[in-house]
Amino acid sequence: xxxxxxxxxxxxxxxxxxxxxxxxxxxxxxxxxxxxxxxxxxxxxxxxxxxxxxxxxxxxxxxxxxxxxxxxxxxxxxxxxxxxxxxxxxxxxxxxxxxxxxxxxxxxxxxxxxxxxxxxxxxxxxxxxxxxxxxxxxxxxxxxxxxxxxxxxxxxxxxxxxxxxxxxxxxxxxxxxxxxxxxxxxxxxxxxxxxxxxxxxxxxxxxxxxxxxxxxxxxxxxxxxxxxxxxxxxxxxxxxxxxxxxxxxxxxxxxxxxxxxxxxxxxxxxxxxxxxxxxxxxxxxxxxxxxxxxxxxxxxxxxxxxxxxxxxxxxxxxxxxxxxxxxxxxxxxxxxxxxxxxxxxxxxxxxxxxxxxxxxxxxxxxxxxxxxxxxxxxxxxxxxxxxxxxxxxxxxxxxxxxxxx
Amino acid sequence: xxxxxxxxxxxxxxxxxxxxxxxxxxxxxxxxxxxxxxxxxxxxxxxxxxxxxxxxxxxxxxxxxxxxxxxxxxxxxxxxxxxxxxxxxxxxxxxxxxxxxxxxxxxxxxxxxxxxxxxxxxxxxxxxxxxxxxxxxxxxxxxxxxxxxxxxxxxxxxxxxxxxxxxxxxxxxxxxxxxxxxxxxxxxxxxxxxxxxxxxxxxxxxxxxxxxxxxxxxxxxxxxxxxxxxxxxxxxxxxxxxxxxxxxxxxxxxxxxxxxxxxxxxxxxxxxxxxxxxxxxxxxxxxxxxxxxxxxxxxxxxxxxxxxxxxxxxxxxx
Numbered sequence: 001x002x003x004x005x006x007x008x009x010x011x012x013x014x015x016x017x018x019x020x021x022x023x024x025x026x027x028x029x030x031x032x033x034x035x036x037x038x039x040x041x042x043x044x045x046x047x048x049x050x051x052x053x054x055x056x057x058x059x060x061x062x063x064x065x066x067x068x069x070x071x072x073x074x075x076x077x078x079x080x081x082x083x084x085x086x087x088x089x090x091x092x093x094x095x096x097x098x099x100x101x102x103x104x105x106x107x108x109x110x111x112x113x114x115x116x117x118x119x120x121x122x123x124x125x126x127x128x129x130x131x132x133x134x135x136x137x138x139x140x141x142x143x144x145x146x147x148x149x150x151x152x153x154x155x156x157x158x159x160x161x162x163x164x165x166x167x168x169x170x171x172x173x174x175x176x177x178x179x180x181x182x183x184x185x186x187x188x189x190x191x192x193x194x195x196x197x198x199x200x201x202x203x204x205x206x207x208x209x210x211x212x213x214x215x216x217x218x219x220x221x222x223x224x225x226x227x228x229x230x231x232x233x234x235x236x237x238x239x240x241x242x243x244x245x246x247x248x249x250x251x252x253x254x255x256x257x258x259x260x261x262x263x264x265x266x267x268x269x270x271x272x273x274x275x276x277x278x279x280x281x282x283x284x285x286x287x288x289x290x291x292x293x294x295x296x297x298x299x300x301x302x303x304x305x306x307x308x309x310x311x312x313x314x315x316x317x318x319x320x321x322x323x324x325x326x327x328x329x330x331x332x333x334x335x336x337x338x339x340x341x342x343x344x345x346x347x348x349x350x351x352x353x354x355x356x357x358x359x360x361x362x363x364x365x366x367x368x369x370x371x372x373x374x375x376x377x378x379x380x381x382x383x384x385x386x387x388x389x390x391x392x393x394x395x396x397x398x399x400x401x402x403x404x405x
Numbered sequence: 406x407x408x409x410x411x412x413x414x415x416x417x418x419x420x421x422x423x424x425x426x427x428x429x430x431x432x433x434x435x436x437x438x439x440x441x442x443x444x445x446x447x448x449x450x451x452x453x454x455x456x457x458x459x460x461x462x463x464x465x466x467x468x469x470x471x472x473x474x475x476x477x478x479x480x481x482x483x484x485x486x487x488x489x490x491x492x493x494x495x496x497x498x499x500x501x502x503x504x505x506x507x508x509x510x511x512x513x514x515x516x517x518x519x520x521x522x523x524x525x526x527x528x529x530x531x532x533x534x535x536x537x538x539x540x541x542x543x544x545x546x547x548x549x550x551x552x553x554x555x556x557x558x559x560x561x562x563x564x565x566x567x568x569x570x571x572x573x574x575x576x577x578x579x580x581x582x583x584x585x586x587x588x589x590x591x592x593x594x595x596x597x598x599x600x601x602x603x604x605x606x607x608x609x610x611x612x613x614x615x616x617x618x619x620x621x622x623x624x625x626x627x628x629x630x631x632x633x634x635x636x637x638x639x640x641x642x643x644x645x646x647x648x649x650x651x652x653x654x655x656x657x658x659x660x661x662x663x664x665x666x667x668x669x670x671x672x673x674x675x676x677x678x679x680x681x682x683x684x685x686x687x688x689x690x691x692x693x694x695x696x697x698x699x700x701x702x703x704x705x706x707x708x709x710x711x712x713x714x715x716x717x718x719x720x721x722x723x
Binding site for chain 1: 425429430432433436437439440441443444445446447448450451453454457458461515516519520522523524526527528532535536539540541542543545546547548549550551552553554556557558583586587590612614615616617619637640641643644645646647650651671674675678679685693694697700701704705707708709711712
């Protein structure tokens with residue numbers, strides 16, 4: 001090439017200087033914008049803290065919601081409700097999510113039909129991650145709460161057609177003004193009129209036969225006998241006792257429905273993060289296992305899974321912390337429960353949850369509840385912070401473990 | 406080997422159970438079928454969503470005129486007692502959603518992209534060490550918290566002095582923007598970091614400044630990743646529920662004015678669930694599914710376009 005073929009552009013020192021100035025300004029501008037995120041976070045946390053910290057007390061943590069009085073209201077049922085829902089969600093989402101991740105990463109099929117399924121699942125998961133959580137809420141409502149109407153519609157106080165473990169009793173007042181229970185044989189009879197002696201039970205256990213006397217007859221004097229006696233024609237109304245193992249179909253508006261719906265919401269997150277940590281296991285380790293004559297599953301179980309467990313756990317905790325903060329699907333599945341006074345007693349029980357409580361308090365007409373909402377946010381954020389720190393520690397530990405290999 | 410200690414066999418060799426026997430092959434077949442079952446569950450979820458939305462919204466579309474739904478400018482379901490007075494034009498809800506989403510994007514895209522550029526190209530280690538966790542905390546912030554923030558901070562201190570109503574689209578839009586900012590910045594940063602060093606060095610070699618390398622080389626090279634990050638954030642903003650339910654008010658308005666209340670598609674769905682007096686089988690009940698179907702289609706198409714952009718326009722380096 002001769003020198004005439006190309007031309008060195010003339011150096012204009014002023015222009016070069018200008019370009020460097022622009023670059024410096026751009027750098028500062030970028031930094032200022034990036035700092036915005038820190039400013040937003042600080043303002044947010046300060047506001048919540050300043051508004052909410054006054055009401056934060058032991059009474060708030062252990063109390064229950066009161067409709068009229070923000071001062072005495074507490075968060076206890078919501079805390080327990082959130083934790084129960086989160087546990088159900090984890091129990092459903094983690095095995096299925098990790099299983100799917102192993103299927104996608106370790107068992108790539110050669111069979112053509114299975115290969116299509118494989119690609120379909122992978123594509124599908126990326127799409128599911130983008131579906132709004134309220135749509136999952138609607139899915140949960142139709143699938144878990146009503147079960148597509150397959151088991152009839154649910155009515156309050158009516159026995160479901162399919163239920164397990166519910167004990168039904170008629171409750172009746174004795175001549176001693178105490179209450180005793182009579183076991184139910186016919187579920188359709190709502191009110192029992194007692195005309196003759198019948199088998200009964202004390203609420204705290206112990207069977208006996210209920211005596212019947214006419215109105216106006218002389219009452220027995222012994223208090224024990226009096227407690228086993230009712231007047232002829234006394235009316236006993238039905239009620240159900242639901243022990244912890246109580247189950248029913250459809251699930252209706254219960255913590256089980258809520259937990260399963262949240263499991264669907266976080267499933268794509270669990271799958272994607274598990275896939276990433278499985279992919280991070282070096283192939284040499286797999287080859288070593290296969291070289292020793294393991295089957296593929298033995299190799300996965302003894303080599304890949306132990307190596308990727310810290311990463312999987314990290315993703316799982318992050319997914320759970322997402323589940324704890326989700327409100328929209330819960331609102332769809334359970335309705336806006338706020339006044340629940342106790343923790344759920346069985347899987348079919350309704351429950352209050354922290355995000356729902358925050359939402360309801362924040363839009364209450366009484367401004368006292370707005371402040372209380374901030375207090376509940378502090379509790380929720382503390383829980384999330386704890387979960388996130390555990391995840392970060394796990395990640396740190398996992399990185400160190402891998403670095404040594 | 407001359408050393409005295411015998412080499413210990415690896416555990417996989419010591420354990421006879423680890424050999425491919427007939428039992429272990431049968432176990433493997435069993436496990437694989439279990440895993441396949443797990444994987445098909447995600448497909449079942451999609452099928453479930455689509456089936457439910459289609460069949461249940463059929464109850465809606467079989468009773469009303471599709472033209473009214475697609476072209477109408479009034480949405481009054483749940484507002485009047487009389488079912489005959491209901492108006493089913495989706496546009497107020499659609500416009501409410503788009504208005505809030507556009508405000509959110511106007512905040513999240515420039516801020517998120519600039520943050521990503523700073524993190525990827527400029528930030529020294531210690532700044533990264535602060536900024537990354539801050540973004541992660543913002544990303545994991547429950548949406549009710551951001552909704553609360555919009556109601557008690559953004560509206561009274563930023564917007565009400567400017568003449569905005571107590572519940573307005575702007576405030577919700579800003580909060581949704583804050584929600585999407587970490588998503589945009591982390592995805593865009595991934596895209597920027599995937600651009601090989603060589604391209605930047607070539608820019609410097611030609612006498613470019615760092616600004617030149619970022620704006621003329623790195624960002625164009627990472628464009629497909631950045632655009633798909635935008636689209637993901639867009640889909641997220643459309644589907645965002647709790648912030649709009651708290652901050653945007655609950656009146657569907659057919660306007661582009663961000664100062665007044667507005668209701669989004671998600672906001673309408675939540676309002677119906679909140680009221681709890683909607684009886685299954687009524688037209689108000691079916692309208693949830695019709696609105697949810699519209700919402701699902703909108704986000705689904707956005708996600709699909711995002712995936713298409715990422716695949717079609719990706720520049721592979723190696």
